[in-house]
Amino acid sequence: MSSKLEAYLSPAILANKASIARTIQNISVVLLIASVVAGVITIVDRNWGAVRALGILTLPLIVTFWLSKHGHASAAVFVLSVSLLISSTILATLGQGIHDVTNFVYPGILLVASLVMNKRAFSILVALTLLAVGWLVLGAMGGLFVPRPPDVGALSDLLIVTVILSTTAFCVYLLSNNLQQSLLQANREMVEREQAKTALHESQTMLQLIFDHAFDGISVYEENLEEGTRRLIDCNSRYAEIAGRSKEELLKMGNTLPIQKDVGGLANRTQFLENLSQGVYMGRFSWLRPDGQENVIEYAAVQRRVDDHLLVIGVDHDITAQLQAEAALERERALLRTLVDTMPAAVFAKDMNGRKILSNSVDQLAMGVKSEAEALGKTDFDVYPPDMAMRFMEEDRRVLENGEVYESESDYIDNYTGERRWVSGFKRPLHNQAGQTIGLIGSFYDITDIKRAEIEREKLITELEAKNTELERFTYTVSHDLKSPLITINSFVGFLQEDLLNGNVAQAQEDMAQISAALAKMEQLLNELLELSRIGRRINPPETVPFEVIAREAVELVHGRITAGDVAVEIMPGLPYVRGDRVRLVEVVQNLVDNACKYMGDTPAPHIEIGARQTETEAVFYVRDNGIGIEPQYHERIFELFDKLDPASEGSGAGLAIAKRIVETHGGRIWVDSEGHGCGSTFCFTLAAAL
Amino acid sequence: MPTEPNVILLVEDNLAHAEIVIRSFQEHHIASHIVHVLDGEAALDYLLHRGQFTETANNPRPRVILLDLRLPKISGLQLLHEIKTHESLFSIPVVILTTSEAEQDLTLAYANHANSYLVKPVDFTKFSQLIDDLGLYWLDWNRQPLN
Numbered sequence: 001m002s003s004k005l006e007a008y009l010s011p012a013i014l015a016n017k018a019s020i021a022r023t024i025q026n027i028s029v030v031l032l033i034a035s036v037v038a039g040v041i042t043i044v045d046r047n048w049g050a051v052r053a054l055g056i057l058t059l060p061l062i063v064t065f066w067l068s069k070h071g072h073a074s075a076a077v078f079v080l081s082v083s084l085l086i087s088s089t090i091l092a093t094l095g096q097g098i099h100d101v102t103n104f105v106y107p108g109i110l111l112v113a114s115l116v117m118n119k120r121a122f123s124i125l126v127a128l129t130l131l132a133v134g135w136l137v138l139g140a141m142g143g144l145f146v147p148r149p150p151d152v153g154a155l156s157d158l159l160i161v162t163v164i165l166s167t168t169a170f171c172v173y174l175l176s177n178n179l180q181q182s183l184l185q186a187n188r189e190m191v192e193r194e195q196a197k198t199a200l201h202e203s204q205t206m207l208q209l210i211f212d213h214a215f216d217g218i219s220v221y222e223e224n225l226e227e228g229t230r231r232l233i234d235c236n237s238r239y240a241e242i243a244g245r246s247k248e249e250l251l252k253m254g255n256t257l258p259i260q261k262d263v264g265g266l267a268n269r270t271q272f273l274e275n276l277s278q279g280v281y282m283g284r285f286s287w288l289r290p291d292g293q294e295n296v297i298e299y300a301a302v303q304r305r306v307d308d309h310l311l312v313i314g315v316d317h318d319i320t321a322q323l324q325a326e327a328a329l330e331r332e333r334a335l336l337r338t339l340v341d342t343m344p345a346a347v348f349a350k351d352m353n354g355r356k357i358l359s360n361s362v363d364q365l366a367m368g369v370k371s372e373a374e375a376l377g378k379t380d381f382d383v384y385p386p387d388m389a390m391r392f393m394e395e396d397r398r399v400l401e402n403g404e405v406y407e408s409e410s411d412y413i414d415n416y417t418g419e420r421r422w423v424s425g426f427k428r429p430l431h432n433q434a435g436q437t438i439g440l441i442g443s444f445y446d447i448t449d450i451k452r453a454e455i456e457r458e459k460l461i462t463e464l465e466a467k468n469t470e471l472e473r474f475t476y477t478v479s480h481d482l483k484s485p486l487i488t489i490n491s492f493v494g495f496l497q498e499d500l501l502n503g504n505v506a507q508a509q510e511d512m513a514q515i516s517a518a519l520a521k522m523e524q525l526l527n528e529l530l531e532l533s534r535i536g537r538r539i540n541p542p543e544t545v546p547f548e549v550i551a552r553e554a555v556e557l558v559h560g561r562i563t564a565g566d567v568a569v570e571i572m573p574g575l576p577y578v579r580g581d582r583v584r585l586v587e588v589v590q591n592l593v594d595n596a597c598k599y600m601g602d603t604p605a606p607h608i609e610i611g612a613r614q615t616e617t618e619a620v621f622y623v624r625d626n627g628i629g630i631e632p633q634y635h636e637r638i639f640e641l642f643d644k645l646d647p648a649s650e651g652s653g654a655g656l657a658i659a660k661r662i663v664e665t666h667g668g669r670i671w672v673d674s675e676g677h678g679c680g681s682t683f684c685f686t687l688a689a690a691l
Numbered sequence: 692m693p694t695e696p697n698v699i700l701l702v703e704d705n706l707a708h709a710e711i712v713i714r715s716f717q718e719h720h721i722a723s724h725i726v727h728v729l730d731g732e733a734a735l736d737y738l739l740h741r742g743q744f745t746e747t748a749n750n751p752r753p754r755v756i757l758l759d760l761r762l763p764k765i766s767g768l769q770l771l772h773e774i775k776t777h778e779s780l781f782s783i784p785v786v787i788l789t790t791s792e793a794e795q796d797l798t799l800a801y802a803n804h805a806n807s808y809l810v811k812p813v814d815f816t817k818f819s820q821l822i823d824d825l826g827l828y829w830l831d832w833n834r835q836p837l838n
Contacts (some may be wrong), residue, residue: 476791476793480761480790480791483790483811483813484705484708484790485707486706486813487708487711487790487811487812487813487818488705488708488711490708490814490815490818491711491815491818492707492711493815494815494816494818495711495714495815495817498718514707514710517707518707532750634764643763644763644765645764646763
């Protein structure tokens with residue numbers, strides 16, 4: 001029962017006081033107009049009492065208007081309602097009492113008021129209304145006033161009721177409209193709130209997922225600034241994993257600082273909080289895990305104030321593996337770098353434009369720079385002579401464009417010492433991980449020593465082979481030519497025996513002559529062999545002598561034969577100096593002059609010319625005669641040991657061989673120019689040390 | 692039995708050696724007439740009836756040629772080659788008689804179609820024996836066509 005009464009009496013929930021106030025405003029204005037209209041009607045009706053009653057309304061209406069303008073809706077409505085009540089009661093009292101049409105106002109007031117006022121005010125209003133009604137009935141019954149008798153029906157009544165009803169309806173409409181709006185708004189707000197709740201739930205779920213599955217450790221600490229303590233209030237599983245303890249353990253511990261070790265930055269908690277207050281704090285530390293393992297953590301934290309609590313949300317990122325990899329990389333890098341720098345070969349790398357991006361100490365030396373910094377960025381054109389640089393550039397181009405591996409052995413003239421050096425090297429393209437060419441790497445090392453040794457070896461081998469061949473020929477010749485007189489001797493000894501047995505003395509004497517001759521021949525052969533072998537080992541130290549002097553000495557030694565053959569000998573002027581074994585050189589010229597005399601033949605005016613001519617590179621000495629000449633096919637053979645073209649002639653046939661040997665040990669060559677029989681011969685030779 | 696003496700052409704530049712050969716032949720009474728020339732040029736002159744040997748009648752074709760390898764100007768091997776490639780001369784047996792035992796000389800001699808290769812012994816007795824056997828073999832035992 002009382003709840004029903006309350007429900008009837010209690011107003012709807014007003015969402016917006018401001019709009020209500022505005023509504024009241026409007027209502028008061030309307031009422032003002034209404035009362036004016038009613039007043040006009042009563043004036044026409046000469047109901048002066050009514051006019052006065054309505055006049056009483058004016059002030060309250062103005063007050064209502066003023067109150068509602070200032071937002072005091074309930075107060076405004078109270079004032080309005082009460083004043084309306086009073087004035088309508090007065091009107092009714094002056095009118096027909098309980099039967100007056102103005103009593104239509106009572107329900108109207110109550111209806112409107114119920115929509116706006118609170119419980120207490122409304123109950124007061126209801127009480128006042130009952131009082132008013134009570135007055136009208138009981139007052140009239142008690143003769144306190146005399147109500148006018150009811151009319152049959154005046155037009156003014158109709159108008160008044162119309163006004164009252166329409167006003168009431170209008171007010172109700174306005175207020176219910178307002179109410180409707182508020183309801184709609186409340187509904188909307190509820191929906192919104194629901195949506196917001198769902199969205200929040202979604203977002204929370206997602207955050208939780210991130211929190212739980214993050215690969216880094218996430219922790220939430222609460223800092224108590226006054227007590228100077230901190231407490232772990234939440235963390236994810238990864239955090240526990242990194243710490244090497246269970247989540248429960250950590251939560252129980254609360255403050256995990258004691259099992260952390262600062263690796264870089266964080267000195268103490270105060271500093272930490274100080275840094276934190278300036279934004280995001282970042283640092284490095286390691287956990288002291290129960291299993292003994294220590295891993296390095298990179299840590300970032302932000303703070304957040306929630307009510308009185310300072311929350312610190314941190315992210316722990318395990319960088320142990322990364323640091324180890326970096327350390328290993330650094331070690332390897334250092335190792336490689338040391339290797340590259342201490343290698344005896346040059347190591348370098350260039351980019352696609354041919355600029356140095358790596359240069360070890362040997363390469364720097366070749367470039368003529370003192371440090372890698374000086375070398376970097378330079379191209380070959382910056383440090384090498386243009387023709388060399390061009391060559392290098394071409395090699396580089398082939399490597400970079402065609403992906404060729406370029407290997408080469410080349411020689412160059414050293415910039416500083418001017419000597420010839422050899423290098424062996426290679427260049428190959430450098431690729432990135434995608435397989436594209438990003439430059440080239442190369443290396444070269446000095447093989448000058450090796451090369452020189454090779455050249456020396458080649459030379460020695462050739463020399464050795466030549467000497468071997470010569471030795472073989474020598475041995476052959478010697479055995480052959482020594483055997484011959486031996487056969488002669490033996491045979492004639494045999495014949496001698498026979499002849500003596502037969503008593504053939506004359507023949508025996510001839511035999512003995514043959515034997516003697518053979519023996520002499522052998523002796524000569526042996527002497528010349530000795531001479532030849534001796535030439536190989538130079539006995540006398542080299543001298544620098546004018547060739548003219550040598551020529552004269554030689555001519556002197558052949559004096560006998562020259563005079564005997566009536567040969568004219570001419571020594572040309574302006575002969576150069578020579579350097580060598582003086583005695584041997586004289587021997588050469590002596591042999592040549594001797595031969596020239598021996599092979600003059602029947603020439604009427606035998607003539608020998610000794611001279612020298614200069615070519616671009618060397619001096620060529622010659623002994624020219626106008627003798628019998630030598631057929632071209634024998635030009636090589638005559639220098640062979642004991643190989644005589646005319647066996648009947650004097651000598652063993654070793655002269656030219658000896659001369660050749662001497663010339664060759666002096667680093668020169670000997671040859672003959674002759675057109676053939678009867679055209680004379682020119683024997684020429686060079687000496688390496690001729691000046 | 693041939694009526695005229697067998698002609699042996701001896702090509703030897705060493706006079707002493709030539710004398711040894713000739714005397715040996717004489718001592719062994721080998722019926723032969725030895726023509727001695729000193730070099731390859733003269734040898735060809737004889738064989739081809741030119742130079743100083745244009746008289747064919749006086750210079751009969753030799754039954755065998757004794758050839759030393761060490762000759763001045765044209766070498767023994769060259770002469771051998773000449774003879775063995777000459778249409779009218781290659782059928783004449785050429786016996787190399789030299790001091791050289793070198794393998795190379797042997798090879799080259801046979802390569803140039805030498806009929807035989809003899810090395811002059813240092814020992815006199817052996818030399819004598821060699822000449823004796825040589826005469827016996829090439830002049831008595833060995834048959835040759837008549838033309």
